[in-house]
Amino acid sequence: MQQRTGEEKAPGLGLSKIEFIALAAALMSLNALAIDIMLPGLQQMGASLGVENENHRQYVISAYFAGMALALLPYGPLSDRYGRRNPLMAGMLIYVVAAIAAAFMTSFEGVLAMRFLQGIGAASTRVIAVSMVRDRFGGRQMAETMSLIFMVFMVIPVIAPSVGQIMLLIGGWQFIFFSMGIAGAAIVLWGFLRMPETLAPEDRRPFTIASISSAFAIVLTNRFSLLYTLASTFVFGALFAFINSAQQVYVGIYGLGNTFPLVFAVIAGFMALSSYLNSRFVVRVGMRRLSHGALTGFMLVSLIWLVWSMNGTVPFVPFLILFALAMFQFGWIGSNFNSIAMEPLGHIAGSASSVQGFIQTLGGGFIGAVIGQAFDGTTTPLAAGFFGLAVIALVLVAIAEKGKLYAAAPQRQEGLRH
Incomplete structure (x- = not known):
């Protein structure tokens, strides 16, 4: 397989880089939409469906992650065998149907089942x-x-x-699911009309159970791929923990009520800003220098937050500043860690992405759920989780780099190093 290292186009690729980026972002955004649009509706949905324990309402998020994690494994090999388009279109249709069906569920278990199915569909966008x-x-x-x-x-x-x-004001929590279905259908149409096939026929691989096992073996035996995938898993575990607890923290602890979405938007804005700055600096500075420094900053900010929280409730403004700083660092960690983990595996990109996504989503989702269920009316469990996970991630990265942190990687064929 020809290794693409720059701006060249895959066979048949007629999109401009701008539209390519926009379409890929739209596909991946379906995951964020399925999670973040639900947060304001968890309380109303729980009350409507008779869920008394507030922590149990987090299962709406956890069920989605569980479905996604389990479905990540087959999508990669399928896309390596049949190309990127067809498996992606199939997954997106599952996403749309499950979202609309969830609006008609009359039990919490029914909603969870549809969320699990929706996660299965969304896995296609995550991998492909x-x-x-x-x-x-x-x-x-x-x-x-x-x-x-x-x-x-x-x-x-x-x-x-x-x-x-x-959507809650217009028609209740059911309208949230309708809006997800409409957005998904629009992106399906865009992808169907404009998305080219990026995988050349000569680069396709047979789909077998052995191909999945082989991808696992390659990911798990390449030092950089394995350790950076695990480091990403722990960092994403912190993010998932926040998502699970966000409504309870902002509304339950700080009493934000209807202004909760505004504050959530501020945090997301910091992450978007850091991603933009990363895109400007990463070519010149390097993935490792940026991501290692950001992970260290993430750990230090989390430590300050933890110490403060253990001595009483952190006032809202300092909490917001500390949390915004932590999420700003996250924007320099996630994409760079994933790129480093994928760098040696271009010859099995689809299968490798499936395996890495499976590990990150299943592991991160489980970690996030455990921390989320530990919510006790304070931010201490969340802060402790952030700090502990950052320490573990930094140790894993240090092992991967043999202690040489914050240094640009030499030009090398990393796929040959284990």
Whole structure:
């Protein structure tokens, strides 16, 4: 397979780079939409469906992550065998149907089942969008492109809670699911009309159980891929913990009520800004220098937050500043860690993306759910989780780099190093 390291186009790719980025971001944004638009409606949905324990309402988020994690494994090999388009279109249709069906559920268990199914469909966008980028770009160019995609993608967390709040006012929590279905259908149409096939026929691989096992073996035996995937898992666990607890923190602790979406948008805005800055600096500075420094900053900010929280409730303004700083660092960690983990695996981009996504989503979702269920009316469990996960991630990265943190990687064929 030809390794793409710059701006060259995959066979048949007629999109401009701007539209390519916009389409990939739209595909990936369906995941953020399915999560963030739900947050304002959890309380009303729980009350409507008889869910008394507030922590149990978080299962609406956890069920989605569980479905996504389990479905991530087959999508990559399927896209390596049949190309990117068809598996992606099938997954997106599942997403749309499940979202609309959830609006008609009359039990909490029914909603959870549809959310699980919706996650299965959404897994296609998580895997295949990344594979499309890897088909076209490599190395720092991939990191730059992923940062731009992430920046556009972050528009959704900025606006989704507000949209969810509006849907609640219009017609209750059911309208939130209708809006997800409509947005998904629009992106399906755009992708059907404009998305090219980025995987050349000669680069396709047979789909077998052995191919999934082989991808697992390659990911798990490449030092950089394995350790950066695990580090990403722990960092994403912190993000998932926040998503699970966001409504309880902002509304329950700080009493924000209907202004909750606005504050959530501020945090998402910091993440979008950091992704934009990452796209500007990553080619010159390097993925490792930026992401290692950001992870260290994330750990230190989390430590300050934890110490303060253990001595009483952190006032809202300091909490918002500390949390915004932590999320700003996250914007420099996520896309760079994923790019470093994918760098040695271009020859099996789809399968590798599936395996890495499976590990990150299942592991991160589980970690986030555990921390979320530990919510006790304070931010201490969340702060402790952030700090502990950052420490673990930094240790894993240090092992991957053999202690040489904050240094630009030499030009090398990393796929040969284990």
